[in-house]
Amino acid sequence: MVSIKFSLIAVCLAAATTNAQLASWITNETSIAYTKMYANIQPSGTVSGCVIASPSKSNPDYYYHWVRDAAMTMKVVVDQYNTTRAGDSTLVSMLKNFVTFSRTGQTEYTRCGCLGEPKFHVDGTSYTGDWGRPQNDGPAIRATALIKFAYSYIAQTGDVAYVKSKLYDSALPTYSVIKADLEYVAHNWQSTCFDLWEEVTGLHFFTLMVQRRALIEGAAFANYLGDTGAGTSYLQQAASILTSLNTFWDSSNGLIQTSLSSSSSKTSGLDTAQILGVLHGYANDGQFSPNNDKLLATTYLLKQRFQNLYPINYNNPTYATAIGRYPEDVYNGVGTSQGNPWILCTAAFAELYYKAAITYNQDGKIYVTSNNLNFLKQFYSSATSGAIYSSGSTEFTTIINGLNAGGDAFLNTIKWHANTDGSLGEEWDRTRGYNTGAADLTWSYASFITASLARAGTPAF
Known part of the structure; x- marks a missing residue:
């Protein structure tokens, strides 16, 4: 089974998922996530x-x-x-x-x-x-x-x-x-x-x-x-x-x-x-918002560490980094050995990217600082510390589009590793990419839904 999956990887990497295909999958997967999530609320026997x-x-x-x-x-x-x-x-x-x-x-x-x-x-x-x-x-x-x-x-x-x-x-x-x-x-x-x-x-x-x-x-x-x-x-x-x-x-x-x-x-x-803290703890008052420059600095460092940590992240041009809890993690879903990427963490990155774009649009400006410079250069390589990009400018539009495309890439990662029936577990094996740990994790479904809502421009509170 493992050899079959690896034989398919080269084929899948050769042709990126189109935006239309991804959007269709997200719509379908969101429906599945709601159904699976509700199935875990007061199920029979509880x-x-x-x-x-x-x-x-x-x-x-x-x-x-x-x-x-x-x-x-x-x-x-x-x-x-x-x-x-x-x-x-x-x-x-x-x-x-x-x-x-x-x-x-x-x-x-x-x-x-x-x-x-x-x-x-x-x-x-x-x-x-x-x-x-x-x-x-x-x-x-x-x-x-x-x-x-x-x-x-x-x-x-x-x-x-x-x-x-x-x-x-x-x-x-x-x-x-x-x-x-x-x-x-x-x-x-x-x-x-x-x-x-x-x-x-x-x-x-x-x-x-x-x-x-x-x-x-x-x-x-x-x-x-x-x-x-x-x-x-x-x-x-x-x-x-x-x-x-x-x-x-x-x-x-x-x-x-x-x-x-x-x-x-x-x-x-x-x-x-840290990312989850902002997604669930931001009080809509400008303090530690989704586009906070210190948060984005942390986000960039996290992404870089995970990119180089998990074998399933190596040389994957068609989808984004699979994200774990923290680099030193040793919980493997059952016991301890080596940590794995988590579905809810990967969805959280997608949601953060979408919400950062939403917040920048609300602000009407992107302030480039020494803190968020490396993060923003992922989307606009010519970004310079101290610059201010206003809504409507080429720089502003390029970064916003990059954030939304980046969010899509994280959801595309979930698409690639999801079970064929759309069910989401807790983790992916860091080497093989299969679901491991708890099956049908309720928090995985909730996190996918909130990422999907943020992508649609109607973020959950």
Whole structure:
């Protein structure tokens, strides 16, 4: 089977996928991703509101509800409820079940004794075995998703009573999901915790980004419901988080570090978590936006490292670099040996490229700095530090077109390595390119969908 695939590589590399072919595949794959993602939300045998990370029960066993993964997934559900499936009673039921499941989890006994418990059994009870805990990103992402749901639900139904009862009750102690999550974030963001890969303790760029966004949006929502004291407090904490985030810039190496105050094997300081932190944590306020020059500097270095790390990336002119979690990764999807490219990480690069193009178009200018110079020279080789390219100029148009084509190249990578039925796993074997690790990873589908939406110019929130 391996020899057959390698014999086909030369043929595939000889003829690049046309834009029309790729666009058709993306449309079809997006439909498959929605279907597969929804199949992992409260499937048969699980309690209502449960979102399994994967149907895989062995090698590896991902048959659990991870708070972070579930929140990422429900953001996609909320996006549909807010756009193409507004008022859909099935989605309303699904989201309300998720609210109930989440509140039960908030009140369950957990080994960490806090809302930072990372995963739950599919019956809603907490996992009490050894694990990396606490993980403080999940409550923040969940708050962001449910705040958006609350706004949409009120707008579509006028049912403020449900929102004030189940989602945000303004009480202390609280009996509602969003309020509990926001209070936890506001009081614990300075505490060290495990990162999104569940491996390293410390302060993490990704975690702080999603926490800051949750508090900014939580402040607006608290004020909307008349809880102005909380709104003021949340904004104060968000401002302090921004101060902390600015300390992650490593000027000597030209990158945003992934973690501080940690004993990590990530000697490079590079991690796709920085990209994911902006995709899920940008608060639309100009701070660490998708076109932030320091983020783009980090993105460039990541891409270069992965290009030279995985054999499947060598000499591939028809598609882009397959992206992993971080260069020092040793998790192979089942055990430890050598790390592999991840589907959700590759999709994240595509989404970032599309969103950088969108943000530049909104700004109307591209500022070239010493930080983003190498990144931008990928699309316009004559770019010079200090230059400003305005919308409508040849330079501006060339870079925007390059970003969009670059995003397409990452999705083309997913196309090449996807299973023939369109299913997406967790990883690709770094040498052979086949799917490995957990099958039908829910987060892979959610990340592909959000990349596709960004490509269409209608990015999910």
